[in-house]
Amino acid sequence: MSVNEGKELRIIGFLCNWCSYAGADTAGVGRFAQPTDLRIVRLPCTGRINPLFIVRAFMNGADGVLVSGCHPRDCHYSEGNFYARRRLEVLKALLPVIGVDPGRFEYTWVSASEGQRWRSVVTSFTEQVHALGPMPSFKSGTSLDMCLCQMDQTQVL
Amino acid sequence: MNIGVFVCHCGSNIAGTVDTEAVAKTALTFREVVFATDTMYACSEPGQAGIVDAIKTYDLDGVVVASCTPRMHEATFRRTLERAGLNKYMFEMANIREHVSWIGKDKEANTRKAEELVHMAVEKLRRNDYLEAGEFDINKRVMVIGGGVAGIQAALDCADGGLEVILVEREPSIGGKMSKLDKTFPTVDCSSCILGPKMVDVAQHPNITMYTLSEIESVKGFVGNFDVTVRRKAAYVDWDTCTGCGECTTKCPSKKTPDRFNEFIGQTTAINIPFPQAIPKKASINAEACLKLTKDKCGACAKICPTEAIRFDQQDELVNEQVGAIIAATGYDLFDFTKYGEYGGGRYPDVITSMQYERLLSASGPTEGHIKRPSDGAEPKDIVFIQCVGSRDKSIGRPYCSGFCCMYTAKQTILTKDHMPDSQSYVFYMDIRAPGKNYDEFTRRAMEEYGARYIRGRVSAIQPKNGRYLVKGADTLLGEQVEIEADLIVLAVGAEAAKGANELAEKLRISYDPYGFFMEGHPKLKPVETNTAGIYLAGSCQGPKDIPSSVAQGDAAAAKVLALFSKDKLASDPQVSNVKLVRCIGCGKCESVCPFGAIEMIDFRGMPKASVVETVCQGCGVCTAACPQGAIQLSHFTDNQILAEVNTLCL
Numbered sequence: 153m154s155v156n157e158g159k160e161l162r163i164i165g166f167l168c169n170w171c172s173y174a175g176a177d178t179a180g181v182g183r184f185a186q187p188t189d190l191r192i193v194r195l196p197c198t199g200r201i202n203p204l205f206i207v208r209a210f211m212n213g214a215d216g217v218l219v220s221g222c223h224p225r226d227c228h229y230s231e232g233n234f235y236a237r238r239r240l241e242v243l244k245a246l247l248p249v250i251g252v253d254p255g256r257f258e259y260t261w262v263s264a265s266e267g268q269r270w271r272s273v274v275t276s277f278t279e280q281v282h283a284l285g286p287m288p289s290f291k292s293g294t295s296l297d298m299c300l301c302q303m304d305q306t307q308v309l
Numbered sequence: 310m311n312i313g314v315f316v317c318h319c320g321s322n323i324a325g326t327v328d329t330e331a332v333a334k335t336a337l338t339f340r341e342v343v344f345a346t347d348t349m350y351a352c353s354e355p356g357q358a359g360i361v362d363a364i365k366t367y368d369l370d371g372v373v374v375a376s377c378t379p380r381m382h383e384a385t386f387r388r389t390l391e392r393a394g395l396n397k398y399m400f401e402m403a404n405i406r407e408h409v410s411w412i413g414k415d416k417e418a419n420t421r422k423a424e425e426l427v428h429m430a431v432e433k434l435r436r437n438d439y440l441e442a443g444e445f446d447i448n449k450r451v452m453v454i455g456g457g458v459a460g461i462q463a464a465l466d467c468a469d470g471g472l473e474v475i476l477v478e479r480e481p482s483i484g485g486k487m488s489k490l491d492k493t494f495p496t497v498d499c500s501s502c503i504l505g506p507k508m509v510d511v512a513q514h515p516n517i518t519m520y521t522l523s524e525i526e527s528v529k530g531f532v533g534n535f536d537v538t539v540r541r542k543a544a545y546v547d548w549d550t551c552t553g554c555g556e557c558t559t560k561c562p563s564k565k566t567p568d569r570f571n572e573f574i575g576q577t578t579a580i581n582i583p584f585p586q587a588i589p590k591k592a593s594i595n596a597e598a599c600l601k602l603t604k605d606k607c608g609a610c611a612k613i614c615p616t617e618a619i620r621f622d623q624q625d626e627l628v629n630e631q632v633g634a635i636i637a638a639t640g641y642d643l644f645d646f647t648k649y650g651e652y653g654g655g656r657y658p659d660v661i662t663s664m665q666y667e668r669l670l671s672a673s674g675p676t677e678g679h680i681k682r683p684s685d686g687a688e689p690k691d692i693v694f695i696q697c698v699g700s701r702d703k704s705i706g707r708p709y710c711s712g713f714c715c716m717y718t719a720k721q722t723i724l725t726k727d728h729m730p731d732s733q734s735y736v737f738y739m740d741i742r743a744p745g746k747n748y749d750e751f752t753r754r755a756m757e758e759y760g761a762r763y764i765r766g767r768v769s770a771i772q773p774k775n776g777r778y779l780v781k782g783a784d785t786l787l788g789e790q791v792e793i794e795a796d797l798i799v800l801a802v803g804a805e806a807a808k809g810a811n812e813l814a815e816k817l818r819i820s821y822d823p824y825g826f827f828m829e830g831h832p833k834l835k836p837v838e839t840n841t842a843g844i845y846l847a848g849s850c851q852g853p854k855d856i857p858s859s860v861a862q863g864d865a866a867a868a869k870v871l872a873l874f875s876k877d878k879l880a881s882d883p884q885v886s887n888v889k890l891v892r893c894i895g896c897g898k899c900e901s902v903c904p905f906g907a908i909e910m911i912d913f914r915g916m917p918k919a920s921v922v923e924t925v926c927q928g929c930g931v932c933t934a935a936c937p938q939g940a941i942q943l944s945h946f947t948d949n950q951i952l953a954e955v956n957t958l959c960l
Contacts, residue, residue: 160418164958169380170840171820177378180407188418191425192408193954194379196884196946200930205951212959225815228841229929230904239934264840265822271412 161215161281165192165274166201168233171222171263178267179274186271187278190218197221198259199232203243210252213289216281219259220273226263233261255284312431313344313369315360316405316423317351317376323410328420332375332405335424339431343367351376357389364393371395371437373430375403375423381831396439398883398945401430425958432953440883440944445924447533448633449874452477454525454813457485458856459848460638461507462863463870467636468516470871475630476511477539478521480569482587484508485640489570489664491671491678493856494720495751501586501673508588522593524809526627528816531905531927532843533633533879543623544593545602546580550618553590555582557610557619566598568675572665574683575675580610580619585673592618634843634870637827638863639813641804641849644699644707652695652800653771658684659778660771660798663694663717670724680728682797685776689732689796692725693780694718695768696738700803709824711803713855715742718801719752722761734761735793737768737782745855764791771798804853817844826852837866845869884945885926886933892940893918899932899941908932908941 167173173194179186195201198221206217219240221233240259247254258277262270314336318324329347336345344367350356351374360372372395374386379402387397403426409419449472453464456478464476476483487493488508490500511517526538563579570583579598582590592610600607601621611619646654646662653660659682661669672678682689696718700711715738722734741763743749755761766783773779780793806825814821819839820828827850830838837845845866848859873879886899886908895917900908907925910917919932919941930943939948 162959164955173378174380174820174840177380177404177407180378180411183411185414186412188409188413188415188422191422191429191958192404193429193951194404195930195951196943197929197931200934200943200946200951202934202948205955208952209955209959212956214955214959222820226818226820228818229927229931230818232904232929232931235902235931235934263822264820264828 160189161278161286162213163189163191163216163218163278163281164209164214165190165218165220166195166198166205167192167219168198168221168228169194169196170228171226171261172220172270174264175220175262175266175270178264179270182267184267184271186274189278189281190274197227197229197232198236199227199229201236201239203239203246206243206257207250210256210287213287215284215287216256216277218273218277220262220270221259223261223263252287253284255280256287310341310370310435311343311368312339312341312371312373312434313360313363313367314339314342314346314373314375314427314431315351315363316345316347316427317356317374318347318349319376319406320350323376323406326410326414326416326419327405327423328416329423331420332423332427336373336427336431339428341435342431344369352382352385357386360386360389361393364390364395369395371399371401371434373401373403373427373434375405375427375430377406378404378408398440399434399437401434401437403427403430429954429957432957433950436947436950436953438944442880442883443923444878445533445881447874447876447879448631449473450475450630450632451634451636451870451874452535452537452630452632453636453638455485455638455640455848455850456480456483456511456519456521457638457640457848457859458487458504458507459640459859459863460485460636461504461511462860463636463638463847463867464517465507465510465514466864466867467870468514470867472516472870472874474514474517475632476517476519477523477525478519479524480583481522481544481591481593482583482589483511483519483521484586484588486664487856488584488586489572489667489671491667491674492720492724494716495745495747497720497723505586508586512588519589520628521589525813525816528635528818531925532873535632535635535843537630537632537635539628539630541626541628543596543625544591545596545599545620545623546592546594547618547620547623548589548591550616551591552616553582553592554615555592556613556615557592558582560609560613562607562609563598563600566595571668571675572662574661574665574668634845634873635817636845636847636866636870637813637817637819637850638847638866639807639810639850641853642807644802644805646698646800646802648705649698651770652698652768652798654800657771657773657778657798658682659689659796660800662800662802663714663721664802666721666799670721670728678728680725680797687796688729690729691793691795692732692734692797692799693768693793693795694722694734694736694799694801696736696801698800698802699805701739707803707805707824709853710742711853712742713853714801714803715752716745716748716855719743719755719761721799722755723759726759726761734759735780735795736761736763738763738765739767745857766791804849807850810850817841819844826850837862837869843873881924882928884928884943885923886921886928886930886941886943888919888921889940889942890918892938894938894940895919896937898935898937902931902935904929904931
């Protein structure tokens with residue numbers, strides 16, 4: 153991975169197609185300047201997110217992970233974001249156990265019209281991750297590594 | 310696999326802050342990329358021809374286009390691939406415009422980011438599969454929610470086009486805000502004379518079923534096959550037998566019931582027909598005001614009704630309707646004028662809203678068209694109009710322009726002069742916004758021909774003074790304070806999202822903006838579509854609109870529905886979940902989490918297994934994340950594909 157002379161950190165965004173990805177588009181159309189660290193993975197719904205994707209991202213060296221979906225009750229698929237919220241709450245509690253600072257992970261809701269809000273979410277989250285600095289690397293045998301082994305056994309990789 | 314990468318300049322939109330040539334060069338180093346180039350406008354005719362040529366020349370199996378958002382042109386490029394004989398799902402897009410070039414000026418960082426996004430797209434594409442769309446039947450009935458002028462227009466167009474239409478209206482009568490207006494700008498047409506015949510057409514059209522006094526309870530299903538439950542609220546009158554004779558309203562003793570239709574400046578009876586031209590012309594009982602329903606006394610209406618239509622024990626009724634498309638035309642509500650304390654709305658009886666004034670002007674209104682002050686019934690002489698009440702004001706969360714207030718205020722000054730030739734109108738305004746056909750001429754007429762005095766500035770206070778009101782304001786053109794003694798003050802209240810709009814949007818699974826107006830699919834190119842297939846918008850529910858625009862949007866939404874229904878079957882999206890039977894342990898987790906009931910448990914050689922009903926699956930992927938075995942995978946967004954993207958970024 154080419155981490156950009158220390159200026160940028162590796163931040164991954166998992167965005168639902170209908171609200172937050174569109175909100176990020178709205179921010180772009182409005183030319184709302186944002187930090188360049190974030191790389192966005194587009195998904196149909198935050199309900200598609202397996203929390204292990206996020207663990208995997210941290211394991212592989214991501215410095216921060218941001219998830220954003222439709223506001224509760226405004227999900228394109230009715231209730232996908234409710235599933236996401238439960239799963240990600242559990243993940244949040246798990247992160248310190250596996251040695252990841254919970255400040256490196258956040259989930260939020262941004263609608264398709266909220267370009268301004270998207271800008272402020274990205275900006276503040278990027279600042280938050282920069283304040284924590286790069287992710288310390290993991291050696292094999294740590295709890296995070298074991299977690300990944302577990303995942304390899306259960307997921308089709 | 311042979312992958313081709315096309316990096317779009319989008320003129321200078323992308324190339325201005327991203328080194329597109331460098332991105333294309335780097336892309337050549339990615340695995341299985343055999344061809345990469347930058348191109349001026351990938352979506353243009355020559356741009357697409359270039360992609361088709363490259364597919365043939367380099368024998369490409371998949372294509373990555375790095376350009377704008379896939380929400381814009383994914384469909385365009387998928388068609389390009391089909392033209393070149395490729396499966397259209399062998400395509401990925403890297404969004405290097407909205408997510409890169411437009412949000413940062415650092416060319417180096419942008420270029421690196423663009424390269425990585427292209428790399429992600431390539432890695433995902435390497436794991437894409439050929440997908441084939443199936444077909445499913447559509448129910449060619451349409452539901453129109455909201456019976457204002459936009460909904461009426463949409464319903465009539467659809468019905469004329471041969472579709473069966475269900476029109477649902479919350480109030481007892483269709484007609485919406487337009488039915489409350491006296492005249493319309495800029496022609497000063499009588500509003501009910503032009504709307505009335507359309508309302509009658511709706512009532513008489515054989516293809517239209519009307520549910521008034523009804524609201525949407527729930528919406529299930531998807532384009533082509535929605536299942537809507539409508540709550541028909543109790544009118545306490547059997548509308549099948551009610552003839553609308555109005556006999557009951559003459560005998561009802563509760564004569565001081567607040568009159569919703571007349572914006573609460575008049576009073577009506579507990580059992581009433583909202584206005585003479587109401588469609589359907591049926592009586593309904595206001596349960597809060599009726600003596601029988603509140604105190605179990607009276608029952609005069611039941612005694613007098615010649616058709617014995619009164620039903621005090623009537624309950625709400627739930628009706629199920631299956632439709633293939635839904636048009637939301639729920640309109641707007643008026644700003645609550647009490648939010649500005651300085652104008653005294655709600656405190657001073659003679660400070661009224663523009664809609665209340667409209668009812669005073671109307672011959673069918675509570676004063677039969679004679680302008681009378683609510684306080685003492687006297688005819689006002691000096692009338693002050695204050696514009697932008699609830700528009701263009703950040704401090705109250707209404708930064709937008711409601712668009713039609715300048716025009717209706719001008720109309721009201723003209724009508725005032727017509728009604729009372731010796732009256733004088735004063736208008737406090739911020740700017741005159743009259744950008745329609747004959748609109749500016751109309752405001753000019755109000756000033757020049759009808760002598761309305763326009764004062765550019767805001768009002769700071771209104772104080773009662775000897776039975777009149779002292780209006781204190783600023784004239785910013787003359788740079789001085791002005792004080793006007795007025796008999797009546799009319800506040801030009803702006804439009805805001807209709808009450809309950811958010812809840813309806815959530816039922817329809819469409820988006821709404823921070824003010825509660827429904828979001829169109831694209832602000833320019835999809836003005837009546839929503840992001841949810843099969844749901845369309847008409848009129849002010851999408852944003853404040855005047856009558857011509859609402860009618861035009863009603864027409865447009867109807868055209869969209871007719872186009873959708875011109876096919877007998879719709880192509881299903883093949884991006885649905887699939888079960889690998891060998892991995893499935895039949896735990897049923899996917900079945901329990903699916904929001905659409907698209908998964909059923911089947912018996913496979915004596916073992917329970919999950920099975921996806923492809924036409925019902927909407928492709929959210931909630932099941933995929935729930936499966937402990939990774940056995941159910943959402944096509945096009947499989948675990949492998951998403952992890953490939955994550956790994957590309959991190960490793």
